Amino acid sequence: MTAENGNLYKPHIVTVTEVWEETPTIKTFRMVFDDPKVGDNFTFKAGQFGEYSVFGEGEATFCIANSPTRKGYIECSVKEVARMTHGLHLLDVGDKVGFRGPYGNWFPLEEMKGKKLMFIGGGIGLAPLRSLIQNVLDTRKDFDQVDIIYAARCEEEFVYKREIEEWKASSDCGLCLAVDPIPDQVCGDDVRVSFIPPILEEMKPNPKNRIVITCGPPIMIKLVTAKLEELGWPAEQIITTLEMKMKCGLGKCGRCNIGSTYVCKDGPVFTYEQIRSFPQEY
Numbered sequence: 589m590t591a592e593n594g595n596l597y598k599p600h601i602v603t604v605t606e607v608w609e610e611t612p613t614i615k616t617f618r619m620v621f622d623d624p625k626v627g628d629n630f631t632f633k634a635g636q637f638g639e640y641s642v643f644g645e646g647e648a649t650f651c652i653a654n655s656p657t658r659k660g661y662i663e664c665s666v667k668e669v670a671r672m673t674h675g676l677h678l679l680d681v682g683d684k685v686g687f688r689g690p691y692g693n694w695f696p697l698e699e700m701k702g703k704k705l706m707f708i709g710g711g712i713g714l715a716p717l718r719s720l721i722q723n724v725l726d727t728r729k730d731f732d733q734v735d736i737i738y739a740a741r742c743e744e745e746f747v748y749k750r751e752i753e754e755w756k757a758s759s760d761c762g763l764c765l766a767v768d769p770i771p772d773q774v775c776g777d778d779v780r781v782s783f784i785p786p787i788l789e790e791m792k793p794n795p796k797n798r799i800v801i802t803c804g805p806p807i808m809i810k811l812v813t814a815k816l817e818e819l820g821w822p823a824e825q826i827i828t829t830l831e832m833k834m835k836c837g838l839g840k841c842g843r844c845n846i847g848s849t850y851v852c853k854d855g856p857v858f859t860y861e862q863i864r865s866f867p868q869e870y
């Protein structure tokens with residue numbers, strides 16, 4: 589999308605049309621472009637992100653959490669952690685937000701066609717995966733088997749509970765839910781009490797014609813990729829998305845670089861093969 593009036597930093601105005609309280613600290617916002625022409629022409633791909641501004645509070649990047657196949661709006665899911673996200677959490681239906689984007693690269697959907705897909709998400713890391721999951725489920729016949737493994741600290745911290753119920757009831761995808769094995773953990777019968785690596789050890793997913801797409805806390809990604817490697821998975825068949833440290837979203841502020849790689853321009857989607865080549869301190 590071209591920048592408003594040729595100014596890279598000038599956002600489009602969007603209006604909040606729905607708000608969902610996902611967990612005590614995470615909300616999802618649906619927003620619609622005020623200018624219908626901008627809204628009609630807006631396109632993006634699963635995996636891309638936007639720069640959202642709360643007027644008077646600041647701006648921050650968040651992935652676009654809905655699928656490009658679900659048109660007419662954009663959604664983002666935000667954890668309240670600091671001033672800008674606190675300001676965003678105070679917004680309600682009818683309030684205005686600034687939006688720039690879409691930015692960054694995207695998941696290689698074309699390469700995924702005909703293949704088995706396994707999504708592995710942790711906590712709010714399900715947000716960027718959700719865009720791709722919706723896209724895949726909306727064009728289901730293009731893909732082979734689809735499985736979703738989703739884990740959080742406890743059931744209360746599951747995001748997109750309404751969609752999880754749909755996935756549970758659907759024959760279009762397999763679903764495995766898990767919560768951390770912490771003391772006094774209480775959960776439903778259909779939820780495993782386990783970290784993800786032991787689940788993978790049990791499932792032993794065959795890498796043949798299959799791609800894993802994972803996103804979650806860094807420690808989860810680290811342990812998941814280590815387990816997949818142990819199970820014989822080639823690094824190029826493991827895809828993840830990084831969103832940390834981004835500020836401008838435009839390759840200009842220099843906040844997001846890992847060595848010579850800019851997460852905002854070269855990513856945020858990377859294969860594990862690419863991530864393995866990043867400098868050690870990452």
Ligand code: FES
Nearest residue numbers: 835837841842852
């Ligand atoms: S976010 Fe500013 S350079 Fe990447």
